[in-house]
Each structure stands twice: as C-alpha cells, then as structure tokens.
Amino acid sequence: MPIAFESVATSSASLVSSLSWSHTAAGSDRLGIVDICLKPDTVTVSTVAWGSGNAATIVSTVVMSDDLEMWRRIAPPASAQTISVILSAQAQDIIGVSRNYTGVDQTTPLGTAATNS
Numbered sequence: 001m002p003i004a005f006e007s008v009a010t011s012s013a014s015l016v017s018s019l020s021w022s023h024t025a026a027g028s029d030r031l032g033i034v035d036i037c038l039k040p041d042t043v044t045v046s047t048v049a050w051g052s053g054n055a056a057t058i059v060s061t062v063v064m065s066d067d068l069e070m071w072r073r074i075a076p077p078a079s080a081q082t083i084s085v086i087l088s089a090q091a092q093d094i095i096g097v098s099r100n101y102t103g104v105d106q107t108t109p110l111g112t113a114a115t116n117s
Contacts, residue, residue, distance in 0.1 A: 001029065001103040009083070012095045017087045019096050023050070024080040027102030031109045032056070032076035034083060034098045038091040041067045046088050050098070051081035059110065074109055076100065 004027075011021035025032060034056055036045050041063045048056040048071040056071035083098050105111075 003101055003103045006030070006100040006102045008100075009098045010096065011083075012093070014093050015090060016094060017090045019085045019087075019094050021083050021096060021098070022080055023076075023083050023098040023100070025076045025100035026078050027100070029102055029104050029106055030075050030078065031101045031104035032073035032098060033059075033101070034071040034073070034085070034096065036069045036071070036085055036094065036096050037066055038087065038094045039066045040092055041065060042089070043067060043091045044088045045069045045071070046086045047084075048086075049082075049084040050076045072109065074104075074106055 006027050009021055009023040011019055013019055032050050034048050050056055050073040056073040059070045059072050062068045085096055
C-alpha cells in the first residue's frame with residue numbers, strides 16, 4: 001500500500017503556555033505528525049500528546065526567529081483524539097498542525113537517516 005495523506009487539523013493562539021485541538025485519524029498503518037511553530041524562539045515544546053497520555057517523539061527542531069518543532073506518533077488511535085502541547089513558557093504566538101498519513105512502515109516510518117560522510 002503506498003503512503004497517502006489522510007487528514008489534517010490545526011489550532012493557534014496567543015499568550016498561552018499550552019495548546020489543544022481535536023484530530024480524527026483513520027486508515028491503516030498510520031503515522032501522525034505534529035508541527036509546532038512558536039514565537040519567541042526562547043520558548044520550546046516540553047511535551048506533545050496525541051490522545052490519552054500517548055506522548056509523541058520529537059523528530060526535529062529548527063530555531064531561527066521562531067521555533068519550529070516536528071513530532072511524530074506511530075499508529076495514532078483511529079478515532080477523534082485530543083492533541084495537547086505543553087510549552088516551556090508562555091508563547092507570544094503558537095500554531096499547531098497535525099497530519100495523519102496511511103500506508104506507513106510502522107517500524108521505520110521516516111526511513112533511515114542519511115548522513116554526510
């Protein structure tokens with residue numbers, strides 16, 4: 001089965017230290033990705049949960065004038081779940097985007113990391 005985009009959900013807020021929204025994932029061999037963009041870059045994401053206590057794993061962090069973090073959740077529940085983001089401090093602005101993909105390898109969902117040798 002080829003990898004396919006299945007669904008997306010978003011939320012945003014100002015002057016908060018957490019953010020939550022609902023996302024309904026469906027399909028088989030799911031991979032959930034949560035992108036968080038926040039300002040200022042001195043604030044970071046402490047935790048991301050997809051559903052009841054199921055913490056996601058951080059995939060990457062990019063710090064420029066804003067902080068951008070990408071988190072993943074292998075096999076998120078195939079039902080409506082709350083995405084919860086807890087920050088290290090109050091953010092001036094935060095945007096959260098959750099995406100679900102189907103047909104993803106559940107052992108190495110992002111493939112093998114390439115390195116520069």
